[in-house]
Amino acid sequence: MNLSGKTAAVAGGTGGIGMASAIAMSNLGASIILISRNEEKLKRTISLLDTSKNQQHHYLIADFSQSDSLDKLCESLDKHNIDILLNNTGGPAGGPITNANPEEFINTFNQHLIANHKITQAVLPNMKNRPYGRIINVISTSVKAPLNGLGVSNTIRGAVANWAKTMANELGQFNITVNNVLPGATNTGRLNEIFEAKSKKTGQSIADIKKGMESIVPMNRIAEPKEVANAIAFLASPLASYINGINLPVDGGRTPCL
Numbered sequence: 111m112n113l114s115g116k117t118a119a120v121a122g123g124t125g126g127i128g129m130a131s132a133i134a135m136s137n138l139g140a141s142i143i144l145i146s147r148n149e150e151k152l153k154r155t156i157s158l159l160d161t162s163k164n165q166q167h168h169y170l171i172a173d174f175s176q177s178d179s180l181d182k183l184c185e186s187l188d189k190h191n192i193d194i195l196l197n198n199t200g201g202p203a204g205g206p207i208t209n210a211n212p213e214e215f216i217n218t219f220n221q222h223l224i225a226n227h228k229i230t231q232a233v234l235p236n237m238k239n240r241p242y243g244r245i246i247n248v249i250s251t252s253v254k255a256p257l258n259g260l261g262v263s264n265t266i267r268g269a270v271a272n273w274a275k276t277m278a279n280e281l282g283q284f285n286i287t288v289n290n291v292l293p294g295a296t297n298t299g300r301l302n303e304i305f306e307a308k309s310k311k312t313g314q315s316i317a318d319i320k321k322g323m324e325s326i327v328p329m330n331r332i333a334e335p336k337e338v339a340n341a342i343a344f345l346a347s348p349l350a351s352y353i354n355g356i357n358l359p360v361d362g363g364r365t366p367c368l
């Protein structure tokens with residue numbers, strides 16, 4: 111696996127799965143354009159990226175929930191030659207679908223599907239002119255089987271997966287592949303927030319909630335972000351040249367369907 115000479119734009123690249131993916135791809139030689147809202151975190155993460163193969167790393171600040179900020183990001187991305195795009199952001203708030211406010215669907219749709227779409231459209235003109243293109247979307251195993259208590263998320267994840275499959279159909283002819291990585295429970299800031307919210311609601315300890323989550327995974331543990339990042343780095347690499355339009359769960363076998 112070698113990404114030398116390639117440039118990867120990594121959205122949501124300062125935490126959890128995004129940060130681990132930026133590290134994994136830089137270790138394979140890619141130059142990284144890191145994107146998130148927080149400049150301090152961006153600078154800190156850039157300092158963790160490998161530069162031993164003369165990689166050049168940059169960052170761009172953007173908030174995907176703000177249309178103006180997203181448009182400004184797209185104007186900047188348009189000027190770069192990007193070989194690999196990782197679409198990724200923070201997860202939606204949890205809660206049963208029966209209680210969901212219609213606004214939550216719209217906000218989540220904007221932050222996930224519309225953000226992916228605008229960013230992809232911004233990088234495509236240059237990507238189509240290059241001999242190489244990889245678009246990878248971080249979604250969730252709820253694409254295959256809805257997760258209880260994540261009503262808005264389940265709904266929007268399905269839309270993102272359908273968007274991605276349609277993109278894969280249209281972009282294969284340009285040697286651009288589009289694939290989705292579906293993390294299971296992964297040890298990131300996002301998961302810790304979910305644990306804390308559940309603990310507050312139920313009075314259960316965080317340790318017990320974690321144990322309960324591990325008990326439904328055949329491998330009996332939660333993933334480390336780098337285990338998801340390694341799958342992303344593989345899909346980004348030349349070794350994955352004929353893998354297109356798939357949903358790849360990285361969940362220790364938790365998803366109950368084939």
Ligand SMILES: NC(=O)c1ccc[n+]([C@@H]2O[C@H](COP(=O)([O-])OP(=O)(O)OC[C@H]3O[C@@H](n4cnc5c(N)ncnc54)[C@H](OP(=O)(O)O)[C@@H]3O)[C@@H](O)[C@H]2O)c1
Binds near residue numbers: 124125172300
């Ligand atoms: N962790 C899990 O167990 C798990 C399981 C299934 C699916 N997923 C999904 O995988 C994705 C990544 O999850 P994660 O656990 O790695 O999340 P995380 O640790 O919370 O990291 C999220 C990243 O996205 C950035 N971000 C958040 N909101 C943003 C916004 N509005 N605009 C731009 N950037 C934003 C954050 O940086 P800034 O704060 O600097 O903006 C951070 O870099 C999410 O969609 C999540 O739902 C996670």
